[in-house]
Amino acid sequence: MVTLINRYNRDRHTQVLAAMHAARKRVFVDLLGWPIPHDGTYERDAFDDDEAVYLVVRDPATGTHLASARLLRTDRPHILGSLFPQLCEGDVPRGPDVREITRFCLAAGIGRTARLAARKQLVRSFVEYALMAGIRSYTGVAEMGWLSQILAAGWDVRPLGLPQTVGGCLLGALEIRITSQTLHQLAPDWAFEPTMMRVVEFDLPLAA
Amino acid sequence: MGQFEEVQRFVSAAARCRFPSELKDLLSDHACRLGFDYFALVHHVDLHDHDGEAIALWSYPAAWVDEYLEDRMATSDPVHLASHRINVGFTWDQIARLITVTPAHRRVRERTRRAGIEDGFTVPANIPGEANGSCSFAVATGHALPAASLPAAQLSGAYAFHAARRLGRKRARHPEPPPRLSPRQLDCIVFAGRGYSDRETAVALGIAEDTVTEYLDEARHRYGVSRRTPLVLRVVYDGQIALSDVLMLPPP
Numbered sequence: 522m523v524t525l526i527n528r529y530n531r532d533r534h535t536q537v538l539a540a541m542h543a544a545r546k547r548v549f550v551d552l553l554g555w556p557i558p559h560d561g562t563y564e565r566d567a568f569d570d571d572e573a574v575y576l577v578v579r580d581p582a583t584g585t586h587l588a589s590a591r592l593l594r595t596d597r598p599h600i601l602g603s604l605f606p607q608l609c610e611g612d613v614p615r616g617p618d619v620r621e622i623t624r625f626c627l628a629a630g631i632g633r634t635a636r637l638a639a640r641k642q643l644v645r646s647f648v649e650y651a652l653m654a655g656i657r658s659y660t661g662v663a664e665m666g667w668l669s670q671i672l673a674a675g676w677d678v679r680p681l682g683l684p685q686t687v688g689g690c691l692l693g694a695l696e697i698r699i700t701s702q703t704l705h706q707l708a709p710d711w712a713f714e715p716t717m718m719r720v721v722e723f724d725l726p727l728a729a
Numbered sequence: 730m731g732q733f734e735e736v737q738r739f740v741s742a743a744a745r746c747r748f749p750s751e752l753k754d755l756l757s758d759h760a761c762r763l764g765f766d767y768f769a770l771v772h773h774v775d776l777h778d779h780d781g782e783a784i785a786l787w788s789y790p791a792a793w794v795d796e797y798l799e800d801r802m803a804t805s806d807p808v809h810l811a812s813h814r815i816n817v818g819f820t821w822d823q824i825a826r827l828i829t830v831t832p833a834h835r836r837v838r839e840r841t842r843r844a845g846i847e848d849g850f851t852v853p854a855n856i857p858g859e860a861n862g863s864c865s866f867a868v869a870t871g872h873a874l875p876a877a878s879l880p881a882a883q884l885s886g887a888y889a890f891h892a893a894r895r896l897g898r899k900r901a902r903h904p905e906p907p908p909r910l911s912p913r914q915l916d917c918i919v920f921a922g923r924g925y926s927d928r929e930t931a932v933a934l935g936i937a938e939d940t941v942t943e944y945l946d947e948a949r950h951r952y953g954v955s956r957r958t959p960l961v962l963r964v965v966y967d968g969q970i971a972l973s974d975v976l977m978l979p980p981p
Contacts, residue, residue, distance in 0.1 A: 610731075633971065665883055665887075666815070667816070668884070669852075669854040669855070669856060669887045670857075673891065679737075683732060683736070683881055684880045710968065
């Protein structure tokens with residue numbers, strides 16, 4: 522089950538949002554050691570504002586957070602535009618049809634099978650949300666070590682500039698184009714089985 | 730042309746390649762434009778055993794390629810082994826930081842140098858469920874590694890490998906899909922990989938010891954192996970479980 526959480530329905534999802542911020546703290550601060558703000562329990566930064574949209578994969582029975590990502594508008598301050606514009610050779614892609622994927626987070630300690638299934642659902646929700654909301658491409662800052670796997674997964678991904686070493690990591694800016702064909706092009710490890718029931722629960726209104 | 734434009738040109742052209750020979754010419758030209766003399770785009774398998782399945786495109790001197798294949802150097806090539814330990818590009822002088830270099834490794838490096846290949850930069854391409862691979866860019870004796878081109882080579886290496894994978898039959902997948910195992914069976918195999926006995930696995934998973942034994946017996950049968958070590962290795966190789974599951978590393 523994937524829930525889209527935005528400023529209109531966040532008050533009804535405070536528990537799962539708290540679980541997401543706690544999972545983000547465990548993954549990005551404790552495991553990956555990113556130098557980002559946290560209060561010891563939750564990881565939250567200046568981009569977690571009213572305009573942020575979250576896609577959250579939840580256990581259909583318990584509603585627990587299994588995986589999540591934050592989508593940021595690119596016509597406002599966002600990670601690539603505000604913190605890493607130097608990773609783009611040309612202009613930072615901005616516009617109503619471009620969103621930035623940040624804080625892609627799989628809950629730790631839920632087991633391998635559940636983690637892979639959650640990743641598939643989250644990935645599928647990126648594509649479905651893009652198709653519904655008229656998003657043409659996603660941008661993101663990624664560690665370059667993942668590029669081979671992102672390519673092998675079947676994404677139409679292009680570099681936006683040469684990678685650079687930032688804080689010991691080789692980071693690069695990427696753009697992933699989404700079309701109605703994207704779901705069919707994904708490799709089996711990433712594609713969500715069409716036979717499995719999926720629910721994308723949207724609380725209207727979808728966007729501002 | 731700036732380096733990024735050169736990479737973009739390569740990325741678009743590589744996506745349009747229809748034959749390995751086209752990709753080889755394209756990559757050879759691209760490597761030169763970035764200031765390298767050679768490239769090698771390979772799956773890390775003994776190519777004697779992988780006729781027509783594995784990727785092997787290179788622009789090294791032909792005599793060196795013959796010698797390398799003849800003496801089956803792929804299995805003790807420190808560049809390959811180091812590339813399994815990391816997923817971003819590395820220069821060959823960093824190898825000693827990635828693996829324990831043995832005399833056999835040193836001999837391969839020494840022979841590579843004698844063949845006129847002085848130094849290089851290797852971009853790993855480790856895709857779950859497939860043989861590991863990499864794309865190396867190298868310079869000839871007397872030439873220095875073009876340090877300013879390494880970020881470009883990082884991108885190009887990943888896209889070159891992707892293009893090679895796409896070129897049909899050259900993929901080093903099993904011809905048959907891997908045997909299907911249940912989630913519970915895979916859990917048992919993860920614990921077997923961590924060195925748990927059947928009894929310990931049973932306690933960890935909260936199931937009967939006999940059930941664990943049964944699951945593992947059946948999995949071994951499906952893979953046609955008689956012991957648990959080859960079973961764990963095969964299941965990891967097929968990407969049904971991740972090495973990080975077995976080693977209990979943080980999830981990717």
